[in-house]
Amino acid sequence: MSDPDLARRAEKLDGSDELAAKRSEFELDDTVYLDGNSLGALPAAVPGRIEDVVRRQWGRLRIRSWDESGWWTAPERIGDRIAPLVGAAPGQIVVGDSTSVNVFKALVAAVRMAGPGRDEIVVDASTFPTDGYIAESAARLTGSTLRPVPPAEVPGALGARTAAVLLNHVDYRTGRLHDLPSLTAAVHAAGALAVWDLCHSAGALPVGLDEHGVDLAVGCTYKYLNGGPGAPAYLYVRRELQDRFDSPLPGWNSHADPFGMSPAYTPAPGALRGRVGTPDILSLLALEAALEVWDGVPVETVRAKSLALTDFFLECVTAYVPPGAVECVTPLAHAERGSQVALRCADAGNVMKRLIDRGVVGDFRHPDILRFGFTPLYVGFADVERAARVLGEVLGGAAG
């Protein structure tokens, strides 16, 4: 049963929500979708755009579309569309390949740019696994030693041998937000390069890449940026480093004169050095259409709503869920919280199945975490109240 006070508060919060109108720009149904931190919802503009790309641009214009439909320049153009969402000036982001591939490019390039005698890579010990696997391979390829270190202990682990540090901005499991400005400053004070994985922060909170002097960054576009399943990732290379960025994957798309077909490689200037091969045009252009929902949306507004949603969810969980049935592993301090709430819970896999059966979609992370992502563009406060209420019912709380 609904708590009338919480239900009234949810209604009031939805009534004063500046982003409420954005919901109509997405294809939604009557489930509460709290998994946009894994796969964002479908923006309503995407199917029509894809229809045009397939039928007209590909079907009728065919090869002409590389120029006439702007296919060739899409990786940089769409990179510039993402740039304001992560606090980057234009000309520093290219879109393409997966996050994993971009982690590889960024990390190997970072080690190559680090000064002589620097042969150590520090990696976030709690990283999303792909970053760890790739860091291990990058270390072997560059003759470096890999040191996994918890993010809070990174400043104490840095030294004259540190070449590069790879960190996740938000921990995918706990939702903990790491302090990008101070960690980046510590990495720089040690003379090393900072590489950030923004998968769980871009589109959810301000990142400030330029402001904080981040060297390289990568991120996916299928979570908070709603680019669709398998949408291409992006690579940020700070402008001052671009001339020294020596890609470990120097494909022909990053050549200064790709159609010169020269046997010798000459890198293109600027961010497009991060390109590799022929871009995945269908996915790229679906992403471009998806990014239109951000027109006129300040990231600060998104962040304010995200914190309000997660605060309200925690309050509703306290009211509806039996004491001791869940333990919140997401930090309560706003400065340390991303846009998700992770609850430790016995039999979490089955609990999540029962939630999904009842129309509340989050996800389960091994071994005991219920993960709920809050995407401020299309999740509202009534959704939050309902999700916590159903969780209380599933766990046999008073509401059940």
Ligand SMILES: Cc1ncc(COP(=O)(O)O)c(C=O)c1O
């Ligand atoms: C922090 C982080 N890095 C990387 C990835 C995955 O990378 P890819 O796009 O290569 O699958 C994820 C996926 O959820 C992630 O959360």
